Amino acid sequence: xxxxxxxxxxxxxxxxxxxxxxxxxxxxxxxxxxxxxxxxxxxxxxxxxxxxxxxxxxxxxxxxxxxxxxxxxxxxxxxxxxxxxxxxxxxxxxxxxxxxxxxxxxxxxxxxxxxxxxxxxxxxxxxxxxxxxxxxxxxxxxxxxxxxxxxxxxxxxxxxxxxxxxxxxxxxxxxxxxxxxxxxxxxxxxxxxxxxxxxxxxxxxxxxxxxxxxxxxxxxxxxxxxxxxxxxxxxxxxxxxxxxxxxxxxxxxxxxxxxxxxxxxxxxxxxxxxxxxxxxxxxxxxxxxxxxxxxxxxxxxxxxxxxxxxxxxxxxxxxxxxxxxxxxxxxxxxxxxxxxxxxxxxxxxxxxxxxxxxxxxxxxxxxxxxxxxxxxxxxxxxxxxxx
Amino acid sequence: xxxxxxxxxxxxxxxxxxxxxxxxxxxxxxxxxxxxxxxxxxxxxxxxxxxxxxxxxxxxxxxxxxxxxxxxxxxxxxxxxxxxxxxxxxxxxxxxxxxxxxxxxxxxxxxxxxxxxxxxxxxxxxxxxxxxxxxxxxxxxxxxxxxxxxxxxxxxxxxxxxxxxxxxxxxxxxxxxxxxxxxxxxxxxxxxxxxxxxxxxxxxxxxxxxxxxxxxxxxxxxxxxxxxxxxxxxxxxxxxxxxxxxxxxxxxxxxxxxxxxxxxxxxxxxxxxxxxxxxxxxxxxxxxxxxxxxxxxxxxxxxxxxxxxxxxxxxxxxxxxxx
Numbered sequence: 001x002x003x004x005x006x007x008x009x010x011x012x013x014x015x016x017x018x019x020x021x022x023x024x025x026x027x028x029x030x031x032x033x034x035x036x037x038x039x040x041x042x043x044x045x046x047x048x049x050x051x052x053x054x055x056x057x058x059x060x061x062x063x064x065x066x067x068x069x070x071x072x073x074x075x076x077x078x079x080x081x082x083x084x085x086x087x088x089x090x091x092x093x094x095x096x097x098x099x100x101x102x103x104x105x106x107x108x109x110x111x112x113x114x115x116x117x118x119x120x121x122x123x124x125x126x127x128x129x130x131x132x133x134x135x136x137x138x139x140x141x142x143x144x145x146x147x148x149x150x151x152x153x154x155x156x157x158x159x160x161x162x163x164x165x166x167x168x169x170x171x172x173x174x175x176x177x178x179x180x181x182x183x184x185x186x187x188x189x190x191x192x193x194x195x196x197x198x199x200x201x202x203x204x205x206x207x208x209x210x211x212x213x214x215x216x217x218x219x220x221x222x223x224x225x226x227x228x229x230x231x232x233x234x235x236x237x238x239x240x241x242x243x244x245x246x247x248x249x250x251x252x253x254x255x256x257x258x259x260x261x262x263x264x265x266x267x268x269x270x271x272x273x274x275x276x277x278x279x280x281x282x283x284x285x286x287x288x289x290x291x292x293x294x295x296x297x298x299x300x301x302x303x304x305x306x307x308x309x310x311x312x313x314x315x316x317x318x319x320x321x322x323x324x325x326x327x328x329x330x331x332x333x334x335x336x337x338x339x340x341x342x343x344x345x346x347x348x349x350x351x352x353x354x355x356x357x358x359x360x361x362x363x364x365x366x367x368x369x370x371x372x373x374x375x376x377x378x379x380x381x382x383x384x385x386x387x
Numbered sequence: 388x389x390x391x392x393x394x395x396x397x398x399x400x401x402x403x404x405x406x407x408x409x410x411x412x413x414x415x416x417x418x419x420x421x422x423x424x425x426x427x428x429x430x431x432x433x434x435x436x437x438x439x440x441x442x443x444x445x446x447x448x449x450x451x452x453x454x455x456x457x458x459x460x461x462x463x464x465x466x467x468x469x470x471x472x473x474x475x476x477x478x479x480x481x482x483x484x485x486x487x488x489x490x491x492x493x494x495x496x497x498x499x500x501x502x503x504x505x506x507x508x509x510x511x512x513x514x515x516x517x518x519x520x521x522x523x524x525x526x527x528x529x530x531x532x533x534x535x536x537x538x539x540x541x542x543x544x545x546x547x548x549x550x551x552x553x554x555x556x557x558x559x560x561x562x563x564x565x566x567x568x569x570x571x572x573x574x575x576x577x578x579x580x581x582x583x584x585x586x587x588x589x590x591x592x593x594x595x596x597x598x599x600x601x602x603x604x605x606x607x608x609x610x611x612x613x614x615x616x617x618x619x620x621x622x623x624x625x626x627x628x629x630x631x632x633x634x635x636x637x638x639x640x641x642x643x644x645x646x647x648x649x650x651x652x653x654x655x656x657x658x659x660x661x662x663x664x665x666x667x668x669x670x671x672x673x674x675x676x677x678x679x680x681x682x683x684x685x686x687x688x689x690x691x692x693x694x695x696x697x698x699x700x701x702x703x704x705x706x707x708x709x710x
Contacts, residue, residue, distance in 0.1 A: 332646060
């Protein structure tokens with residue numbers, strides 16, 4: 001186990017170095033260099049361009065540039081953004097990453113639960129009309145052109161019904177006299193979401209215990225009371241803090257993007273659960289469970305679904321990694337200032353250091369998620385360990 | 388090629404049928420059986436029907452442009468200055484323009500049909516590149532194992548790790564992408580990445596089958612075994628992943644041209660981009676023909692390739708067949 005962990009981490013580090021090298025040579029393969037931007041600028045003479053090349057080390061041989069690049073990367077120095085001039089790339093990314101993260105973690109968690117619950121039901125009703133309708137519907141929801149779905153949702157909920165704001169992160173009218181920073185409120189929101197998630201996890205764990213040996217009749221009601229009380233406490237705390245309406249503004253801006261994302265990734269989880277269930281349904285232990293005379297529901301939920309969970313959980317982690325990649329689409333349409341929008345905007349405004357930084361960061365997160373997925377698999381499927 | 392070199396064809400046993408004919412007969416019988424399995428899956432048939440409809444639309448466009456439609460009015464890309472005044476811009480559907488016109492007074496139906504060609508070109512290029520890379524890579528990695536396998540699979544790990552959409556955006560911004568180069572890039576990403584890994588795992592199970600051993604005993608060298616025994620048995624799986632690559636390619640193209648990064652004359656993504664940038668987004672109710680036909684086309688075609696892929700999956704992977 002420890003050896004595997006070590007080998008896998010080492011492998012990830014090497015993979016990342018190769019990735020970094022790839023990105024470096026991708027930038028190098030472009031005709032010209034950073035100073036080419038100023039070729040048409042009459043204020044920048046060829047001599048001063050040469051001076052810029054010298055001072056930025058662009059005149060050095062490629063291998064030297066490469067070593068400097070790698071060294072700077074591990075120091076956390078990604079360069080300076082062109083469009084937001086004195087701001088270093090890293091600070092732009094650090095500001096924007098949590099926004100993407102909250103958006104996508106919320107959507108992924110919701111869609112994972114819903115997709116798994118529905119997927120196991122439709123796998124069970126094989127050959128019925130329900131299965132055909134939800135499979136075809138699921139496939140088209142899965143492959144739907146994301147911008148299109150988002151535009152339709154914006155038109156319906158933001159424009160026609162006016163329930164939610166059309167786009168952006170905050171409503172400037174509301175914040176013009178605010179004494180607090182939007183990032184501070186947002187970070188507090190993330191903290192709340194984290195605490196909430198941990199509580200739900202703990203409650204699920206306690207429920208599990210109840211189902212096991214520790215039978216405890218009143219625990220259901222107790223959990224409900226404690227849960228509701230906790231939720232009430234959080235709402236009250238936000239209401240009394242004086243920035244509650246500002247937090248509500250951010251949450252309101254989040255609803256539509258989260259809804260769009262949930263609709264899309266929900267279908268993927270549902271289809272995967274269905275396929276995985278169809279495979280487990282053929283196993284002997286499902287037949288044995290039926291032969292024992294268990295109820296259909298018990299066979300489905302306890303025997304089939306638990307074993308079908310494995311690929312779904314892995315895909316959950318992967319989808320978190322690729323969420324940041326997919327954020328490009330959603331964030332552009334909703335003008336949500338996260339990683340994806342940063343990438344698109346920096347590419348469109350030729351802000352090279354920021355574009356490369358955002359891309360490397362995305363790759364780093366993807367790599368990390370793959371590592372987590374592998375370790376999770378090891379933990380969930382003991383058969384892998386034995387190999 | 389085999390018959391001349393090793394004389395163990397059916398002729399020797401006294402069967403009055405030549406080897407290629409036996410093979411053809413077996414192939415046809417398999418195809419008939421597979422077709423029966425495929426048609427028993429209604430979901431797959433729906434997908435195939437939609438793909439055929441879009442294919443016909445793409446094929447019909449040059450014919451319509453040549454003989455039926457006036458190219459001055461119906462050109463999908465170029466706005467002719469003279470007629471620009473005469474045709475109302477963003478006009479609702481009418482008899483002469485069944486799906487209306489876009490903000491630059493171009494006919495939407497003509498654009499839709501023209502873009503179908505682009506989608507099919509892209510899907511075909513991406514799918515072919517994927518298969519031509521993934522099949523040999525998977526077969527070689529599984530057959531030789533050892534260091535070759537390790538190198539190819541670690542490379543696959545790196546390719547899988549790359550965030551595809553961000554990579555395409557970066558490539559589009561740095562070097563510029565058109566339909567063909569985009570197809571090739573998507574094909575390479577899929578061919579060296581996911582598809583290669585899946586094909587390899589299939590090749591591993593084929594490698595240990597008796598007929599491979601028999602071919603080796605009969606004196607076949609490595610390349611002979613890989614190309615005449617291993618790869619033909621991998622083709623069905625590769626074909627399945629061609630479908631999924633086509634889905635991914637059409638979707639990526641739509642996203643890139645929607646963001647305005649792709650260098651393409653006309654595509655469904657670009658049609659939505661145009662309406663979005665011209666400010667018709669919030670008038671979706673009144674100007675539905677600007678966004679709905681293009682968006683529906685992307686969704687339908689992507690979904691159909693995916694449905695066909697899933698139906699093929701049931702043929703190739705018997706574990707998924709209905710009990």
